[in-house]
Amino acid sequence: MRVSRRIWILLAALALVPADRGHAAEPVVVFAAASLKNALDDATANWTKETGKTARISYAGSNALAKQIEAGAPADLFISADQAWMDYAEKAGSLKPGSRIDLLRSALVLIATGPKTVGSDPQVALAPDLGATLTRMLGGGKLAMATIDAVPAGKYGKAALEKLGAWDSVKGQVAQAENVRAALLLVARGEAPLGIVYATDAAAEPNVHVVATFPSDSHPPIIYPAALIKESRNPDAATLLTYLRSPAARGAFERQGFTLVGTPGAGH
Known part of the structure; x- marks a missing residue:
């Protein structure tokens, strides 16, 4: 056909x-x-x-x-x-x-609420009296951290505070967040005066400023x-x-x- x-x-x-x-x-x-x-x-x-x-x-x-x-x-x-x-x-x-x-x-830092301005929190000396310094700066407020027994940033933060002898002084004031960005947000909103996050998180948020960088030997490599x-x-x-x-x-x-x-x- x-x-x-x-x-x-x-x-x-x-x-x-x-x-x-x-x-x-x-x-x-x-x-x-x-x-x-x-x-x-x-x-x-x-x-x-x-x-x-x-x-x-x-x-x-x-x-x-x-x-x-x-x-x-x-x-x-x-x-x-x-x-x-x-x-x-x-x-x-x-x-x-x-x-x-x-x-x-990356690196681990201590942050405070508000952008860096003249008169904002000075750099914190990570000295033997760090626990007392943090307690004073918190003034009864919370230290924002990612979950300390599961989230990497929280585990790094706890390890650094323990290494520097400050954990026992502040552990009762820690506000644990589900991840590091949630901890960052607590500080950016002023719901926690201080927080521990990665330097990279601090760089991404204009409403916080870095007051200290934790020594690299105070926590496992990030x-x-x-x-x-x-x-x-x-x-x-x-x-x-x-x-x-x-x-x-x-x-x-x-x-x-x-x-x-x-x-x-x-x-x-």
């Missing part, structure tokens, strides 16, 4: 249409520590401009994110604010083998590891992780006070 000319034309036209026409790549789902928000938003926005690919980011405390991933939450990439919760995810079998890296470094999730099937996740370690992303992180560190498998 002869096929009509009209059908031949239709078949030829269909053959010229790409099979994946209209198909958009799935966004990379990133679970990231709350303290990364400003820097990671900027870095992924730049990645989108350069590649046309997108990321969808869920920010929370590293402890909550690690447990959500363990429970099967559909993430492609995890960036923790400490090694302990990345270790947790690794032991749970949640990570893609060989993908874990140390991505960023390293942000990153890894691909084992169950991820999104090929763009590895591309994004590579980008975040590149010179192209460096500016977004350094503007917020982070330092890029590490090589594949560093520290492991």
Whole structure:
């Protein structure tokens, strides 16, 4: 049977249409520590401009994110604010083998309410009488910290205060927040006169100022590891992780006070 000319034309036209026409790549789902928000938003926005690919980011405390991933939450990439919760995810079998890296470094600071102005709180000497100094500055108010037994910033803060001999003096005045950004907000709103956060958080909030930087040897190193999730099937996740370690992303992180560190498998 002869096929009509009209059908031949239709078949030829269909053959010229790409099979994946209209198909958009799935966004990379990133679970990231709350303290990364400003820097990671900027870095992924730049990645989108350069590649046309997108990321969808869920920010929370590293402890909550690690447990959500363990429970099967559909993430492609995890960036923790400490090694302990990345270790947790690794032991749970949640990570893609060989993908874990140390991505960023930060510092821990003591902040007070209000922008830095003439007459604002002076720099606090982290001396043997730090406990008495903090008690005086708090004046009956609260010291805002992320949850001290679970969230990395809270654990770092408690370790630093213990190392400096001030924990026993202030532990009764600690207001624990679900993550470091929530602790930052308590100080920014004036609901707590002092708080302990990362330097990068302080840099992102105009309504607080830094009154002291904790010595790096007063707490474990503040390293942000990153890894691909084992169950991820999104090929763009590895591309994004590579980008975040590149010179192209460096500016977004350094503007917020982070330092890029590490090589594949560093520290492991």
